Amino acid sequence: MTHDPKDSPLDALFEPPESERALWREEQSPEAVLAIHQKFLEAELPDTVHEERFDTMRAAVLRDIHNNPKYGETGVVPAKVVFYRRPWFAVLAAAASLFIGLLLGSRLWNQPAVPIWYNPMVDNGQTRPDGSRSAVNQMVAALDQPAADLSSLPYVYDNIAIAPTSDNQVHLSFDVATHVSMVRPADDPLVREMLVNALMEDHSLNNRLSAIQLSDQVMSPEIKKALLIAMRDDSELSVRLKAMAKLAGQMKDPEVSQAFMAVLKEDESVQMRLDALDYLMGANPEQSEIDALEKTLRERGDAPLLMRVNRWERH
Amino acid sequence: MEIQDEHLVNAVRSGSVDAFDLLMRRYQRTVHQIACNVSGDYENGLDITQTVFLKAYQKLDSLAEPARFKAWLIRMTYHEAIDGLRRRRDSECFDEQVHPAGDEGLDGESALQHSLHQEQVHRLLGVLHPKHRLAVVLKYFEGCSIRDIAGTLECSEPVVKNILYRSLKRMAAKA
Numbered sequence: 348m349t350h351d352p353k354d355s356p357l358d359a360l361f362e363p364p365e366s367e368r369a370l371w372r373e374e375q376s377p378e379a380v381l382a383i384h385q386k387f388l389e390a391e392l393p394d395t396v397h398e399e400r401f402d403t404m405r406a407a408v409l410r411d412i413h414n415n416p417k418y419g420e421t422g423v424v425p426a427k428v429v430f431y432r433r434p435w436f437a438v439l440a441a442a443a444s445l446f447i448g449l450l451l452g453s454r455l456w457n458q459p460a461v462p463i464w465y466n467p468m469v470d471n472g473q474t475r476p477d478g479s480r481s482a483v484n485q486m487v488a489a490l491d492q493p494a495a496d497l498s499s500l501p502y503v504y505d506n507i508a509i510a511p512t513s514d515n516q517v518h519l520s521f522d523v524a525t526h527v528s529m530v531r532p533a534d535d536p537l538v539r540e541m542l543v544n545a546l547m548e549d550h551s552l553n554n555r556l557s558a559i560q561l562s563d564q565v566m567s568p569e570i571k572k573a574l575l576i577a578m579r580d581d582s583e584l585s586v587r588l589k590a591m592a593k594l595a596g597q598m599k600d601p602e603v604s605q606a607f608m609a610v611l612k613e614d615e616s617v618q619m620r621l622d623a624l625d626y627l628m629g630a631n632p633e634q635s636e637i638d639a640l641e642k643t644l645r646e647r648g649d650a651p652l653l654m655r656v657n658r659w660e661r662h
Numbered sequence: 663m664e665i666q667d668e669h670l671v672n673a674v675r676s677g678s679v680d681a682f683d684l685l686m687r688r689y690q691r692t693v694h695q696i697a698c699n700v701s702g703d704y705e706n707g708l709d710i711t712q713t714v715f716l717k718a719y720q721k722l723d724s725l726a727e728p729a730r731f732k733a734w735l736i737r738m739t740y741h742e743a744i745d746g747l748r749r750r751r752d753s754e755c756f757d758e759q760v761h762p763a764g765d766e767g768l769d770g771e772s773a774l775q776h777s778l779h780q781e782q783v784h785r786l787l788g789v790l791h792p793k794h795r796l797a798v799v800l801k802y803f804e805g806c807s808i809r810d811i812a813g814t815l816e817c818s819e820p821v822v823k824n825i826l827y828r829s830l831k832r833m834a835a836k837a
Contacts, residue, residue: 361689380827383786385804390783396694396708402710405686408715409679418677419719537761 483647533564546573552583552652559589571597575606584616591622598630612643617651624652628659667744671728674719686715689732692804693739697785699799700743700792710746714739733814740796786833794829805827 430436508520531538542565543552545558556578562570571594578590591610597603610623626642637656644652665684673681693714698707718735725734725764787795797815808826812819 379837380830382828383834383837386786387783387798390802391778396691400708401687401690401694402713404681405690405715408686408712408719409683410677411716412682412719416679418675418678418722 379565412471502572533561539565539567539570543569543573546570552586555581555583555586559586559593562593566597571600571603575603578607579606579614582583584619587614587616587619591619591626595626595629598626604630608640608643611640611649611652612647619651620649621655624655624659665725666729667731668728669673670730671722671725671731674722682719685731689735690715692732695803696739696796696799697743697746698801698806699787700740700796701746701789702784702788703743703746704784706746710739710742714742727775728811731812736796736800736814737816738793782837786836789832789836790829794825794832797822 503524505522512516512518542562543559546552548554562574574590574594577588578594582589594603607623607627611620614620641656670681670685690711696706697710698704700708701710718738728740797811800811808822812822
């Protein structure tokens with residue numbers, strides 16, 4: 348029997364894919380394969396089992412089911428659905444998408460005006476003329492910079508203003524604040540700066556009194572000026588008195604003595620004026636200075652202080 | 663009108679044992695046929711069938727698509743038959759199996775011819791790999807389409823055609 352490779356009977360039987368078609372056409376005896384095919388087509392397998400035996404089998408299965416029911420009338424077991432087709436997965440996915448979107452949005456839209464690791468004092472390399480770094484600079488250096496992430500950002504930027512400049516740069520203007528807790532030597536520049544700030548700060552009386560208490564250990568031009576301001580302008584008499592007591596030791600400083608004179612003229616508290624007078628007279632002033640002092644008191648009509656001056660003169 | 667498998671499966675999941683009885687009636691011969699021909703154990707085919715239905719009931723909640731109950735049941739039967747085949751250590755050759763007579767209702771010479779014919783078919787099936795045997799049984803005894811067989815075996819249609827062709831060729835060589 349001749350075999351036409353272009354017309355294999357197996358093609359019609361199995362509709363072979365193109366890759367297999369050539370191999371099938373090489374089949375030398377497709378008739379044998381077709382004969383088996385025909386044999387199986389004619390193989391009417393009889394019902395080898397009687398219906399009664401199937402009935403028995405089913406009865407055994409149903410008996411077992413009745414003894415160990417898995418699906419109760421009330422306890423409906425839902426079909427096992429692939430997890431990503433379940434409603435809770437959709438809700439979770441939506442919530443996750445929303446969260447990620449918000450996170451990305453906040454990152455993109457609420458970025459600070461400057462990188463979080465940027466510190467103007469440090470990055471600009473600002474140093475004082477004497478070569479020392481400012482207290483703020485040291486404070487910044489004391490922190491571990493740069494911050495690793497936004498959540499641990501130690502600074503709070505406020506009043507941010509951004510404006511482009513003509514030379515393709517950006518002008519940044521902002522306030523920066525942070526909270527720092529540390530222990531430093533009493534003569535540390537940062538301590539001095541904090542003392543000055545505390546004296547200028549009106550919020551806490553205790554802080555101002557403590558700052559004055561510490562000021563004699565770290566007296567500096569800045570602290571002296573802060574004490575002078577506190578002595579003349581602080582709203583609390585106790586602060587003014589204590590600042591005066593601290594400055595009394597520097598009466599030879601013309602700036603201090605002039606400030607004491609100003610207290611004599613202007614301070615509303617008699618106690619302040621009397622103390623100022625005592626400190627001035629106790630510093631062994633020149634007669635010309637005493638005369639100028641008496642003149643001032645007469646002009647002001649300050650009888651209690653004139654009597655105190657006379658007492659000092661008698662001594 | 664025949665109730666669809668999907669509805670019956672859902673009814674079973676809702677607690678209806680009658681629905682499962684209906685499913686068993688519908689597929690008991692298919693399961694038995696596959697169990698016998700894949701395992702080659704024609705004596706214990708009914709035991710395998712019973713085991714398959716019990717397991718099907720227990721695992722029915724793992725069926726993702728109730729509409730594909732038949733394919734799922736056939737796969738379960740195939741695996742159960744393979745397990746039975748492995749358990750039968752002393753009966754690896756199909757030729758030694760006790761095949762069913764299957765000539766009830768026939769008489770004389772035709773009954774004899776029919777019996778010989780069946781015996782030859784079973785002997786030829788025995789030379790095939792169990793998976794190929796399942797494909798042949800589904801194709802010729804259950805009348806399944808190539809597409810249905812591919813769905814049951816979880817492979818592509820060209821693969822099923824290839825399996826069938828190679829199975830016929832192998833059986834032709836052994837005939």
